[in-house]
C-alpha cells in the first residue's frame with residue numbers, strides 16, 4: 001500500500017471523489033495528502049477531508065505561482081492555518097515563485113514578495129510543529145533550503161523536485177525529503193536522481209490533476225498513478241516493489257506523522 005503525497009483534490013475534475021478514491025484503493029493507493037492553494041481551495045480541501053476522513057489528509061497552503069493572490073488572501077490563509085492547525089497534516093502547497101517569473105514585468109519584486117510570504121508560512125509551521133510541502137523548483141530550491149534552515153524547520157518535502165544535483169544533495173543531507181511524480185517513468189533527469197538518492201529521502205506523488213506524457217498521455221491524472229511511480233522507483237533501485245512500497249509509505253507516514261496502517 002502507498003500514499004499519494006501531493007494531490008489537488010480541490011480541482012473541479014474531482015467532482016466524484018468517492019470514485020477517485022476507489023480507483024486509488026484498487027491500485028493499492030490507500031490515502032492522499034491533499035494540498036490547497038488559496039483560501040477557497042483550502043476550504044474545499046478541508047471539506048473533502050471531512051467527508052473522506054480515512055483516505056484524505058488535508059493541508060492548507062498558498063501557491064507561490066498564483067500571482068493574483070492579494071495580501072488579504074494570504075492573511076486569510078494564515079487565519080485558516082491558525083484555526084485548523086490541529087486538523088491538518090502539513091502546510092502546503094507553499095514555496096517560492098519560479099515559473100511565473102519568466103515574462104513578469106518585475107520578477108525581482110515577485111521574488112522578494114514570495115520570499116517574505118514563505119517566511120511567514122514557515123513561522124506558522126514552526127509554531128505548530130507542522131511539516132512543509134514546498135514548491136521550489138530549479139533555481140528556487142537553494143533559496144527555499146536556506147529559508148528552511150533559517151526558520152529551523154525540521155520536516156519538509158520539496159515536491160516534484162528538480163534542482164542541480166549539488167542542491168539536492170544538500171537538501172537530503174539536511175534531512176529533508178524530495179518527491180517524484182509520474183514523470184520519473186519517462187524523464188531522464190528524474191530517473192538519474194532516483195538512482196542515487198537514498199530511498200529514505202524519497203516520496204512519491206501525482207500532483208493530480210496535472211497531465212503527464214509518455215504512457216500517461218491523454219489519461220486523466222489521478223492518485224492511483226502513484227502505484228505506477230513506485231513500480232518505476234523499484235525498477236530504478238533494483239529492489240522488490242513491495243519493499244520499496246513499504247519504505248516509501250513509511251517515509252510518508254513519518255514525515256506527516258500519520259498513523260501506520
Ligand SMILES: [Zn+2]
Nearest residue numbers: 006008093207
Ligand atoms: Zn501541486
